[in-house]
Amino acid sequence: MQELIVTPEAQGEPMPGAAFEPAIVAFVCNWCTYTAADLAGTSRMVQSPNVRLVRMMCTGMVDPKYIIKALLGGADAVLISGCHPGDCHYINGNYKARRRVKLLMEILPRFGIDSRRIKLTWVGASEGNEFAATVNSFAAEIKELGPIDTRRLPLL
Amino acid sequence: MKNTHKPIAFVPAPLVFQDETLVEVQNMVRACMQCGTCTASCPNAFAMDLTPRQMWRMLLFGLKQEVLQSRTFWLCSACYSCTLRCPRDLPLTAAMAALKRMAAAEGDSANRKKALFYQEFMHNVEQNGRIQEMGFMCHYFLAMHDPLLPMEYGPLGLKLLAKGKLHLGGSGQRGRLGPLFAKVRSMEGAS
């Protein structure tokens, strides 16, 4: 029986007293930010465990429907992180990402999805500490913001 | 004394290479790239009317007379810090000394007067084997033909006397440096 759900506890009641742990999907570009993430990982800058990195070739590839899919699929927040403007391996991928996130920032907050749940940031290749700080502070901010209300919705 | 050099207009001399003495000094500073390190490192620059850098510039332009009128090279007390720091490795202190010699030889009466101090000083050392301040001062004041000059140096002289710095007279070293001066003269003669 093929089964995507991998945590038996998923159905059962959550551990008593366990605090809310936000689930964050991060779309990171394969060049600068992924290097910073590796750097943060190998030099042990403690990162919150509930950020899942989805490696894209460039932030210019992040389609608005991925961000909507993540938020509707139960992600409490979405982080899009790419190279600084001018560093992009594909010349101008990050400029496109900025416009698409601007469009989503005009649409989704009107439906009660807090604008702080979508974050666009630039992280350079050697900014391991910057990446760790961004991820940690983002996770803390979302943790305090609370779970997104789409998770309970039967309507996907 | 602030740099009172007033802007002058000039037409650089067409062929600058006839005057050998000028050429000799020019060759010392020809490679100057006007970086200003010499002016900046000179402890006496505050008192100079032309900064050393401007002087080298005028020298290269062939403005011999204007250079000789300035006091800059007389104020050089040969501390060699400019030569030490010049990024073009130019013999700047030697150039200042050459200018002093040139001023003493060809300069106008004012320059010759300024050279008197050095000539009397050397003459006194040659005679006495060491500097005899009293003898040297008498000769110098006589040569300067300026009755008021001793008055200016009066207070300084008394202070030196109090400290026992003035050697009053009579010394066992008379004429001892004679052969040295002779040798130098023969060498200068030959060069």
Add this chain to the structure above:
Amino acid sequence: MKKEYGALVVGAGIGGIRSALDLAETGLKVALIDARPSLGGILTQLDHQFPSDHCGMCKMLPLTQRDQSSQYCLRKGLFHKNIDIYLHTELTGLEGDPGKFQATLRRRSTFVDPTRCVSCGLCAEVCPARVPSEFNAGLAPRTAVYLPVPHNIPNHYVVDLDNCQRCWRCYEACPTKAIDFKFEQRKDFHIIVATPDERITQDLPLWFKDENFPLHPTATGEKALELLAGGLECGLMLLDLDLPEAEVERTLRRALELRPNLAVVLLVSKDKDGAKNEDEGKDKAVAALFKQGAREVLAKPLKQAQAVPWLDKLFMRLVSDESFSLEVGAVILAAGFECYNPGDNPNGCADLMLYGSHPGVLTSLEFERLASPTGPSQGLLTRPGDGKPLHRIAWLQCVGSRDVKKQADFCSSFCCMISIKQALLAKRRSCGEAEATIFYMDMRTNGRDYQRYRDEAENTAGVRFIPARPHSILPGPDGDLLIQYYDYSGELREEVFDALVLAVGARPPKSMERLALAAGIEVNDSGFCATRYLSPNRTSRLGVFAAGAFGEPADIRGSMIQAGAAAMGASRMIRVYHGPRDETPEAEPEYTDVSRQVPRVLMALCSSCPTLELNVNADALRQRMAILPGVVKVVDVKRACTREGWDTLRQEAEATAPNRVLIGACLPYMHVPRLRELGEDLKLNPALMDVVDIHTASLAGRATSFGGHAACRASCAAGRGEEPGASPGVCDCGETARTDEMSSLLAMAAAKLLGADPSSLPQATPVSPQALVVGGGLAGMTAAMGIADQGFKVVLVEEAEQLGGQAMNLRYTLGGDDPARFMEDLIEQVEKNPNIRVLKDSRVVLSRGKAGRFVTVVATGEGMAHTLHHGATILATGGHEAKVYEYGNRVRKCVLTQLELEQRLAAGSVDASSLSGVAMIQCWRSREESRNYCSRVCCQGALKNILMLKKRNPGLPVYVFYRDIMTTGFAEHYYTEARRSGAIFIRYTPDTRPKVEFKDDKPVITALDPVLSAQIELHPDLLVLSSGVEPNDSAEIADLFGVSLTDNGFYQEAESKWRPVDFLKHGVFACGLGLGPATMRETLLSAKAAAQRAVRILSEKQLSCGNVVAEIRDTLCSRCGRCISVCPYGARALDLDRDKIVVDELLCQGCGSCMAACPNSATVLRGFRDEQVMAVIDAALAVQPAAAAGL
């Protein structure tokens, strides 16, 4: 077995990497070595580079055949199929001749086994040594066992033996036993001590008793030789010079015959009061013995505190270091340069600049580290020491450059631009509040876009440029700096600054003498490698080439072009001596077509790394992975990174015959190259395999301690009063969180693999092995020769009636070469070369196609039209001297341009001796709004003419009005010569420009001399204007080939630093004056670099595209054209006659912008289809962190 390589590249900085890539992409095997333990040279320490103030190193990576090389940030590391990288390795000898060199290399061991080290950092925590870190330019300390560069992957620690205190704590602390000092080999490392001195024979055993080396003291040489003859496994022999002279020499010779690689150390008694000549005798003897093979000298009398560590380190060196030799066709030296250290003496300037004594005085490299997020202050610009934020910063130029007294009569050419960049960086970091001041003599911004960069810094960002040279830097109030300087008008100024950055120049690397000796090349008087002006990429030895900044200090763009030229030289040398590459390129491995099969994923978890078993609930993980959709088997593999581990993986894979393979291991980048092998064995396309890093996840939320869950479980159980080993119960050490994270990482990777597109790639496009070169000037001809000599056909199209172009107007060069004869030889070679077909008086009419398959129509003078099929195009349309119609130029006889003067002097029509005075005006109508760039050649042109004039008439007064003399590199020497010859240089600014009138046909020039602030009036016979360089009209050529131009009409290259001769449109390259103003030397270099880039395409029989490439599902496409405008590489076009949008697989770099622009995914990116990404998002969210699941 001696390894064979096409080329050996010495030095893996950006110059070395560029040369290696340029060669490797043409199919040659390259050995890339570097003395440092890490890749990237000085660029690992620089995060921002002018003129774009951004990094961009990854743009060097290959564009076609992308999957043969690494596709991630170069700071992490480099992998290419044809490049083997040897780090910590030096060249010790080079014999043989071009085509068949024997290079002997010595690899200094790092004492850390790369397959075991998981870079957990425990060894560095216990190491007591503290040494200034080279990576952070001495601003922060590092330990003796350290991580050379934080970003590299795989990131292994390295033991720096020279600073190691041999306390062996790191050896004990290492959890995976990766550090190996070879203790066990001490007992059979026999040491023979041949010395008559009893004191030594008694002391040594005492001193070394706990070092457990077997010692064999012998009184005479013969006894020592007997021991050796008796088969003693001897590692070291100490030979005392107090033995009779002849005996010492005989013993040494015999010993080396018996044991060729025996290390012999001479004991020389240097008693203080010994007579002088006795020492000389000894020195001569020692020198002779050295020639015979003695290794080192140890001064007697020996002291225990000094002898024991010395012997330990010698032992470790002898045992662990290895020396090996390679057979190579050509050698490229790219050892780069080192920054001048103001602190070193004799020629340091620390006393003047308070460097080292005042924390506020930094070198530019230290400032760079301060500004870098991996730097000591995590990128905050604060003063080392008291941490005061840097607000008022001063830069001082030419520290250690342009300084005869410091043996540096050259200009390092990059420090001016670095200072401007750092000033802008400081301003941006402080949102504009920081005040930046640059003290300079000549601001050398002579790159094509550099003048605009300086203007922007000066006018918009507000950086102050002061033409003065501060003389004394004094400690100011509360830790600041007091800087005194005389400004141009002679006023003494004094300002207080927080920090002073010394723009340090370039120095040859410290190992330069050893390298020059080893490679047999000559060094010029400044210590850099000697290259000739008209063959700039060659060193003095045939077959050995100079790349990057090794020949002459150069900025990144210059290094890249030099590296490309060196690669071309090497590639031509290899092809000439090896003949055209006969062996066919290995056939493309054919993979079984699995597109019809249901996806079956084999998941292999590398279970051996210590953190996995301990920190994660491994069996829960395996059980969850087994029920993932598509996963048919989950297997454990022990140490996947070793050969045996890999074999077990292969057997498992052959057994289950999956059509997807997912490996969970540490350091994925190390395994990715291996997938290619696995793919060949399993006949499965490597694109259907993936490696995911589970090691970092296993450490999440846990510092570095390796207690792991077992220890914690015990403590948890104890805490709850149960006896240890009871049922594992709930424990809060985060094990469940880590298991969740790891299973979601694996689930995500599996989901991505499930959606991978198994259909075969679009078939490779055959390449027509011919090149088209447009423009027959110096650049075009050199490029054509470069390609033709490597065995490819070239068509050279020239508009004019004969070849030569602008370079024909030159008569002599600064270095005294004869360009005219050089051009004649070149033209003759080009016209006689069988591979080159020259079409004169002809123009390109039409061109279509893409990299590898261009079709161009060329119309010749007689009206004939040739259609040519070619794989690469080089645009070398060149430029000309700018037309200046002011001040009587072209009207009056007494006004010339520099070029005309040069031609007339050479032809003798201008007789220098008859002249009474010459005036020159530089930067005439250059570096101003209409032509806001420095034309780079006119300063050198002016100096050339001055020196020629002065040679013929030393007394001739020459006055030069200039703004900044742009003589970068070794041309600075001629600026000094010109001044020494008597030329007077008068600086002017755009608003105090010299005025020119004419009185009885003679120019009269009035101008202000800023030094004397006096008006000058000159009456020269001749006025010479430097009018600068303009590109030829290439607008038509540009849009024929689909490339763009800058606003000044030069070619707009893909990236001004990292791809200086490429265009964004792949397959089209540019070189020569068309790219930007350049001297003959630079034109030759850019032409050779462009030739090598073209050969990169022509050397492939067919060009296959990368795995990640865009495809179009035509039925869904409504031809709206949004994907065409959004593609940065112009890889998509609307095919009008078939009314379809088509993708050019070669141009497409797989960035995915088109996919996000298309609303109904009519265009998809292989490997990142919408379903795949959405499945990955689902998998990421499916694993709810336990607490939140039930909400």
Add this chain to the structure above:
Amino acid sequence: MGSIARIEVKDANPVAALQGFCARLLADGEISAVLAPRRLPGNGGTMPALVADPAELRDVDPLAPSFRLNAARMLTRLTRGTDEGGLVAALLRPCEVRAFIELCKLNQGSLENTLLVSMDCPGAFTNVDSARFSGNRGDLDALLGFLRADGRGAFDGVEVARACRTCEHATGAEADLTIGLFGQDVENGLLLMANTPRGEGFITRLGLPEASDDGSRGSALEALLAERRATQEKLFAETTAATSDMTKLSTFLSACVNCYNCRAACPVCYCKECVFLTDVFEHRPWQYLSWARQRGALKMPTDTVFFHLTRLAHMSTACVGCGQCSNACPNDVPVMELFKTIAASTQKAFEYEAGRDPGEAPPLSVFREREFPELTGGLD
């Protein structure tokens, strides 16, 4: 404003006058056919028809307040690619003109091959109501009554569609020619105004008598627009309140059955096949099961809110507010209200107005180096 001409109306029948106007257009050699609303036999209301023979113009009734579908996509098919079939004149409502301009920016049609004739749009009834309005079945008096209401037309209490009541682009100034209705004595004459050079050319060619706008049209228009903006504000407020969080949004869209009719009717949704119909959204059984297990329960069909949000992201910057989505929705989901509200804010954010200017590039096809610093917290 270009030159103004006057269309004579004989025996108080403006429809016949416009039919005559179309006949004169057809008579002009350059125009090969006219696309105009034509009355359907039987149930009343009009559908666009491509009339080539002037005789067939008799049933053409551009003034009828019936707006069954947005003709913009029709016109793109007539004008795609190079000019094969000669010029087509199109009598369109303003929202249809603006939708057509947006589609031309996406290379779906071309402005060169058509003469756009628009009018002061009095609005139209929803499909259901328009069938019951006698004016749509040739009752001239009812139609005249409707026209005289200057955009506030109604019959026995039924007003025009809500989309029209909140439309502030009533003048069709983006077309080549505009027929002036507001504030005119429709029984005697209509204005014809030229907005573009091509319009000017046709006016002179048609030789209609000169006319001058005595300002009555302007004031009538001003009054109407003020009213419509007020209703628009009310609509926005109402919709924003109704969809202020995801739960409210899901109830707002709960009647949706993923029939994607709103996408089919929408003129600016130009995709051949919506991505939600392609294989991208054909989920495997185990996907549905895992979503259901994750949430406990799962409304089928899925991807409803996802579809509407994605469609908002794709075309909210191009939405012209024509209301056809609500018109086409079988389950009366207030789609128009949602899309018009969101479109207003996204277009304001990019300072872009759909259909305003053919030369203005759509927001997501243009990217600049330095913009929207607030998005990344001023990070450069």
